[in-house]
Amino acid sequence: MADRIEGVKKLFTSKSARVETNKGDTYYEELFEKCQARIEELKTQQPINNRLDLADVLETQGIERRDFLKWASAVTGMLMLPASFTPLVADAALLMNRAPVIWIELSDCAGNTEAFIRSDGPKIDDIILDVISLEFHETLQAAAGHQAEKQLDEAIEYFKDKYILFVEGAIPMGIDGNFGTIGASGETMHDHLLRVSKHAAAVVAVGSCATFGGVPAAAPNPTGAVGVMDLVKGKPLINIPACPANPANMVGVILHYILTGQVPELDSLLRPKFAFGYRIHDNCERRAHFDAGEYVEEWGDEAAKNNFCLYKVGCKGPMTFNNCSIIRYNDGVNWPVGVGHGCIGCSEPDFWDKYAYERPMADAKIKAPTGGVEKTVDEFGLGLLTAAGIGIGIHAVASMVAGKKEDGGEA
Amino acid sequence: MITKIILEQIEGEASLYFDMKENIVDFVTIAFPHFRGMEKMLEGKNALDALVITPRVCGICGHSHLLASVRAIEDAYKNSGFAIAVTKKASKVRELTLILELIQNHLKWIYLVLVPHLKELSGSEELLNTPLKGAYGASLATKILAIFAGQWPHSSYMIPGGITSDFTYVDLTKAKSHLQKLTEYFETETLGVSVEEFLSFESCKDFVSIESDFAKIEQLLIDSGMQKKGHAKDAFLSIGIHEFSHAAKVKGTKLFKVASKYVQTQDAYAPDEKSYAKNALYKNQFYETGPLARCMAKEFKLIKNIHRRFKDSAYTRVMARIYETAHLLVFCKKLLAEIDIGDKSCVESVPLKNISGVGEGVVEAPRGSLIHRVEIKEGIIKSYKIITPTQYNIASSTKENPSPAQQAMINLSQADAKFIFRTFDVCSVCTTH
Numbered sequence: 001m002a003d004r005i006e007g008v009k010k011l012f013t014s015k016s017a018r019v020e021t022n023k024g025d026t027y028y029e030e031l032f033e034k035c036q037a038r039i040e041e042l043k044t045q046q047p048i049n050n051r052l053d054l055a056d057v058l059e060t061q062g063i064e065r066r067d068f069l070k071w072a073s074a075v076t077g078m079l080m081l082p083a084s085f086t087p088l089v090a091d092a093a094l095l096m097n098r099a100p101v102i103w104i105e106l107s108d109c110a111g112n113t114e115a116f117i118r119s120d121g122p123k124i125d126d127i128i129l130d131v132i133s134l135e136f137h138e139t140l141q142a143a144a145g146h147q148a149e150k151q152l153d154e155a156i157e158y159f160k161d162k163y164i165l166f167v168e169g170a171i172p173m174g175i176d177g178n179f180g181t182i183g184a185s186g187e188t189m190h191d192h193l194l195r196v197s198k199h200a201a202a203v204v205a206v207g208s209c210a211t212f213g214g215v216p217a218a219a220p221n222p223t224g225a226v227g228v229m230d231l232v233k234g235k236p237l238i239n240i241p242a243c244p245a246n247p248a249n250m251v252g253v254i255l256h257y258i259l260t261g262q263v264p265e266l267d268s269l270l271r272p273k274f275a276f277g278y279r280i281h282d283n284c285e286r287r288a289h290f291d292a293g294e295y296v297e298e299w300g301d302e303a304a305k306n307n308f309c310l311y312k313v314g315c316k317g318p319m320t321f322n323n324c325s326i327i328r329y330n331d332g333v334n335w336p337v338g339v340g341h342g343c344i345g346c347s348e349p350d351f352w353d354k355y356a357y358e359r360p361m362a363d364a365k366i367k368a369p370t371g372g373v374e375k376t377v378d379e380f381g382l383g384l385l386t387a388a389g390i391g392i393g394i395h396a397v398a399s400m401v402a403g404k405k406e407d408g409g410e411a
Numbered sequence: 412m413i414t415k416i417i418l419e420q421i422e423g424e425a426s427l428y429f430d431m432k433e434n435i436v437d438f439v440t441i442a443f444p445h446f447r448g449m450e451k452m453l454e455g456k457n458a459l460d461a462l463v464i465t466p467r468v469c470g471i472c473g474h475s476h477l478l479a480s481v482r483a484i485e486d487a488y489k490n491s492g493f494a495i496a497v498t499k500k501a502s503k504v505r506e507l508t509l510i511l512e513l514i515q516n517h518l519k520w521i522y523l524v525l526v527p528h529l530k531e532l533s534g535s536e537e538l539l540n541t542p543l544k545g546a547y548g549a550s551l552a553t554k555i556l557a558i559f560a561g562q563w564p565h566s567s568y569m570i571p572g573g574i575t576s577d578f579t580y581v582d583l584t585k586a587k588s589h590l591q592k593l594t595e596y597f598e599t600e601t602l603g604v605s606v607e608e609f610l611s612f613e614s615c616k617d618f619v620s621i622e623s624d625f626a627k628i629e630q631l632l633i634d635s636g637m638q639k640k641g642h643a644k645d646a647f648l649s650i651g652i653h654e655f656s657h658a659a660k661v662k663g664t665k666l667f668k669v670a671s672k673y674v675q676t677q678d679a680y681a682p683d684e685k686s687y688a689k690n691a692l693y694k695n696q697f698y699e700t701g702p703l704a705r706c707m708a709k710e711f712k713l714i715k716n717i718h719r720r721f722k723d724s725a726y727t728r729v730m731a732r733i734y735e736t737a738h739l740l741v742f743c744k745k746l747l748a749e750i751d752i753g754d755k756s757c758v759e760s761v762p763l764k765n766i767s768g769v770g771e772g773v774v775e776a777p778r779g780s781l782i783h784r785v786e787i788k789e790g791i792i793k794s795y796k797i798i799t800p801t802q803y804n805i806a807s808s809t810k811e812n813p814s815p816a817q818q819a820m821i822n823l824s825q826a827d828a829k830f831i832f833r834t835f836d837v838c839s840v841c842t843t844h
Contacts, residue, residue, distance in 0.1 A: 107447055109840045110422040111470025111564045148419055172446070178685065179446040182424070184417050186444070186684075215447070215467040219455075222448025243467060244564050299570050300757025305577050329562035333554050339561035339568045339576035340756075344463050346565075352452075352464060 019277035021080055028082050035259050039091045042258070047097040048159075054094045068093075078252055078327065079264070080274045092259040099258050100163040102155055104196055106189040107180045107216050107225055108169030111244040112207040149183050156199055164257060165200035166250070167193065167228050170209040170216040174224030193231060202236040202263055203228060204253055208346055211239040211269075218352040229270060236263045239270040241322075243346040248327045249275040269349070271321070280317035280343050283325040286310065296340075304340055315342025322347040413683065416825070418832065420524060422471055423839030425805070427832065428683045429825055436828045439820050441807040442679070442686035449844040453795040458484055458763055458787050461795065462567045465783065468797065468844045471519075473564045474512040474556070475776035476797075478505055479783040481569040482772030487787045488571060490768040493761045500754035501573030504559050506654055507746045509774065510739045511556040512563070514593075515549035516777035517702070517736040520836050521601065521628075522546070525729065529628060532830045533635050538627045544600055551593040555586045555743075573757035580752060587747050594740045601625050606737040614716045615730075625733060632726045640823055641725030641831035643815035644697055647704035648803065650674070650782070651775035655742045659708040660693070664715065666708065669693075671773045671782055676798055679807040687843040690806035690814065691798050699723065699815040700779025700803045701836065703731035711738070725819070725834045732836070763790035776800055778836050799841040805832075 047053065058068055072090035076083060105113065155163065169189075172179035177188030187195070197203050205228040208214035216225035229237055240249050253272060256264045264272040281287065289295070289309040296303040296313050311318070317325075320343050328335040337343060345351040416427045423445055430438040449468050453461055461480045466473035485495050497505075522545025530538050553563040559576050560566035568575050594606060602609050603623025612618070618629055632638070647661040650671050660669040675695075679688040690697075698704070703723060706714040714734055717727050772783040779800030786793040806814035813821070816835050820828035 105423070107445060109467055109470040109473070109564075111467070111473065114470040114564050146417075148417075179687075181444045184415065215449070215452070215464055218452035218464065220451065222451045223446055225447070244470070244562075298759055299572055299575060300755060300759055304575070304757065307577065324562075330554050330557035331550065333557040334561050336561040336566070336568070339559060339566075339574075339578075341561065341568050341570070341575040344567065353456075 019080075019273050028084075031081075031260070032085065032088070035085070035088050035092075038259070038261055039088060039095065042095045042098050043091075045098050048100055054096065075252065075255060078248065078274060078323075079256055080277075085259075088259060089255060092255050095258055096254065099254060100155070100159040101166060101254065102152070102159075102163050102196065102200070103166040103168065104182075104192065106167065106169030106182075106193065106210070107172050107223065108207065108209045108214070110168070112168045114244065146184050149185075152196070156196065160199045162201050163199075164254065165197055165203045166206050167197075167203060167210045168206050170213045170225035170227060171231060172216065172223035172225050174222070179223040190231065193228065197228075197232050197235060200235060202238065202257065203232055204238045204240060204250070205229065206240050206250060207245045208241045208243045208351065211241040211271075212349040214243065215352045237270055238263050238266065238272060240275070241269075241271060241347040242324070243351075246275070246322075246324060246327060246329065249323070267321070271347075275323045276321040276347065278321065278323065280320045280322055280325050280337070283323075284317055284337060285325065286337060307340065310337060310340065310342035313342055314344075316345035316348070316351070317343040320345040320348050415683070416829065418829065418837075421833070421837040421839045422469065422841070425837065425839055425842075426684055426686075427829070428681075429828070431825065434824060436821050436823050436825060438810045438813075439817055439828065440681050440683065441688070441805055441816065442681040442684040443688040443839055443843045444684065444686065445839065446687035446843050450795050450797060453792050456792050458487070458766070458785065458790055458792050459570070461783075461785065461792065462570065465797070466565045466567060468799075469838060469841045470564050471516055471838065472512060472776045472778070472781075472841065474508055474560070474566060475774050475781050476783070477567060477569050478509055479772040479774040479776075479781050479797075480785075481505075481571060482774065483770040483783040483785045484571050484766075484772075484787070485770070486772060487766055487768045487770030487785060488760060490770060491766045493765065495572055495758060495760050497573050498755045498758060500751055501756055503746050503750050504574050504576070504756075505569055507743060507750075508556050508560050508566075509653075510655060510743055510746070511552045513775075513777045514736055514739050514743075515552040515556075515563075516836075517732050517739075518548040518552065518597070518601075519545045520732065521624075521736075522548075524833055524836070525628065526624075528830055528833055529631050529635070532826060533631045535627075535631055538624070538631060544624075548593065548596050548600070551589055551596060555589045555593070558582050558586050558589075570757065571763075572760045573755065575757065577756050578752065583747065583750065583752060587744075590740075590743055590747060594744070597736065597740060601733075602737065606740050609737045610713075610734075610741065612713045614713065615720075617713075628729070628733075632729060635827075635830075637729070637831075637834075638721040638724050638726040640827055641723075641728065641819045641834060643699050643723050643819045645723045646696070646698045647707045647723075648693055648698040648700045648780055649705045649708040649775060650700075650780040651773045653775055654746075655739060656705045656775050657708045657710075660698070661704065661707045664707070664718065666710075671771060671780075674780075674782060674798060676802065680809050681807050686807065688805075688807065689798075689802055689842075690808060691802035692806075693803075697806060697808070697812070697814050698803055699835075700800050701728075701732075701777075702735040702779075703728045704779060705775060706731040706735060725831045728834045766790055778838055778841070779803060797844055799838070799844070801835075801838045801842040804835045805837050805842065 073086045076086045076089045171189050171193055177190040180189040182189055182192045205211045209216055210228050212227045213225045238253055264274055267273055267276055286309045294308040296308050296310050324335045414429050418425050426442040428440045429436055465476040465480045468476050488495050523542050527540050530540055556563045560568045598605050602625050603621040645663055649656055650658055650669050652658050658669050660667040673694045676689040676691050679686045679690050714731050717730055721727050767788050769786045774781045782798040784796040805816045808814045819831050
């Protein structure tokens with residue numbers, strides 16, 4: 001038992017799981033200079049394909065400089081940079097039209113595109129569509145068929161080794177990849193991905209399908225779907241899982257790239273730590289109820305009306321690394337736990353088979369999100385499950401006692 | 412000679428095989444080359460997992476899938492002898508969020524599909540391509556949705572017995588304020604008149620005085636002769652039971668009773684390429700479903716009048732989608748005013764493991780009637796079947812018995828045919844799931 005508790009401790013304290021929010025003055029000063037030099041250099045370059053100028057767009061949209069800087073300071077915080085970086089982040093946003101982005105859609109539901117085009121924050125959607133150089137996006141662009149393929153080829157050639165490739169969707173490998181073909185030539189999704197990623201500066205897998213196979217890979221995985229990281233090798237690869245992936249995190253990755261020319265710091269599943277460094281549970285608005293042992297026992301009970309903790313009705317927040325409890329969805333309006341349905345762990349591998357509805361964690365066959373070395377993940381998982389079991393045992397007693405008190409009061 | 416054209420921007424892509432005779436489309440077959448196997452992966456899973464998995468069939472109408480799933484499971488409860496009486500509040504909120512999904516879909520379709528392709532077809536300089544306008548309107552709609560559903564796309568906030576959210580007056584007030592903004596946006600940016608005035612129109616002569624995106628679109632459609640092209644079956648289906656629509660089978664202008672049990676599927680006819688699509692038929696016949704079908708079933712004056720003059724032309728189809736958007740905005744306001752937050756969000760139900768039986772959920776999704784059929788044994792899914800709207804509209808059949816989209820595309824130039832194909836608001840990911 002002691003070993004297992006040690007295991008849990010290890011999981012959450014191992015180096016790759018650690019989020020360092022303060023790396024010291026020397027580090028930030030160096031980084032600042034590097035970023036500044038990069039921004040200056042980008043400023044000398046021309047916008048790609050005569051893309052709109054963000055400053056103009058902001059002005060015509062009636063967005064004041066002050067609101068723009070407010071947004072920039074929020075993003076700086078999200079990227080875990082000191083406040084002194086805010087002007088640099090603002091500059092980087094203004095230079096987004098220098099970054100070529102190619103977006104391809106594989107086996108999926110287009111949900112990330114849907115989330116992306118109404119991206120987060122004040123008018124960031126404008127920034128995204130008008131200003132960022134979405135050189136090639138299969139759902140958004142007007143051209144189709146041969147014309148579209150030609151545009152893609154041109155974009156790849158022109159921005160060779162410079163573009164960021166966003167991939168949405170899993171890759172079906174079954175029957176030689178013939179569950180999904182793309183374009184006029186009937187290229188399989190696998191070939192398409194390999195061809196388009198070959199000359200990318202970095203590949204960003206967006207959404208749980210592109211990162212881990214997602215729902216298409218749900219048992220029995222009818223099409224043999226896999227994620228991008230199973231196929232693309234020897235490239236900087238960033239995973240932004242979740243279903244849908246949060247637009248704020250996509251913008252964050254692009255901004256980070258423009259700012260530093262590098263991919264952000266990643267965890268062992270290649271997720272940017274600025275977004276996936278903490279669990280849902282750590283910053284959950286219902287956390288106090290977990291700590292107090294106040295749980296929703298059944299949908300629609302008194303506890304549900306009082307917004308108690310959803311752990312017992314299957315919330316996977318304690319096992320899920322993501323920042324939705326902070327940045328939320330749809331312009332920050334809300335998030336699943338906010339409307340009383342537990343987290344389904346959609347940013348973790350295999351959520352579709354193991355994390356779905358109303359299966360409390362102790363009943364689910366959950367692997368721990370990898371904190372350390374792959375081979376020990378299962379052991380950590382076991383340890384954690386047991387620990388969670390103990391946790392809920394204690395809480396169950398506590399809630400029983402609380403229940404009794406209430407009953408007594410009524411009588 | 413048969414030529415293959417790939418069409419994108421339909422949440423995935425489709426291959427159209429045109430058989431051209433002297434530059435006129437003689438016949439066309441349609442193949443959808445993608446497959447995920449959603450029905451297979453639901454087998455053997457806990458029935459509640461359907462609430463998490465089926466919304467992920469589609470990034471743009473996931474909410475409709477969620478409602479269809481929850482209705483199917485509740486139907487299975489009923490068939491197992493444990494009927495669930497969902498409260499008024501829960502059913503109204505479910506209805507509200509569904510409608511908002513329809514609205515965001517229509518707004519995006521107008522600005523991301525209709526406008527650019529109409530511009531391309533007509534070569535118009537006047538109509539401006541403004542995709543952001545559509546994205547902005549859609550974001551207002553999904554913001555309201557998220558107040559009740561937590562997030563959009565891919566929410567799972569409906570459960571057998573009701574909804575999980577227990578919102579407050581503050582939330583409701585926020586929703587009302589966002590809706591006001593959304594309505595004003597649609598009035599100023601798209602219509603050029605108030606929604607009430609637009610809904611009171613009785614014929615297209617009433618459009619004369621308006622100057623707006625809508626007026627430009629309407630004029631360009633007429634200039635392109637779309638009132639004389641794109642006729643499908645002149646037979647419509649609206650099967651889902653909702654307050655905002657009327658369930659009926661419509662032939663011409665005559666309304667008949669409709670029952671979902673007559674809907675069956677068959678493999679699509681696609682001789683030139685492996686297609687993973689299925690055709691949906693009602694009593695072995697093809698029908699059109701979607702906004703035009705709903706407007707015909709609801710007997711809206713303006714749309715009936717347009718239909719009297721132009722039948723089910725591409726023009727009528729586009730007008731119906733825009734008209735429906737206005738109708739839904741007004742309906743949303745009514746629903747928000749009727750929600751009683753004192754009511755229960757969710758009623759308790761027996762544990763799922765007591766449930767064995769079949770269930771069916773029928774919903775009016777953005778593109779038309781959506782059916783989920785489930786067979787549950789002791790809480791575990793034995794089989795699951797999803798029939799989506801695009802399977803009716805964009806079915807691919809033989810020349811002797813063409814589907815609505817096939818019929819609408821023949822005897823036209825290829826450019827016209829491609830545009831008309833899009834007036835059905837095609838969704839690739841739904842078709843094959």
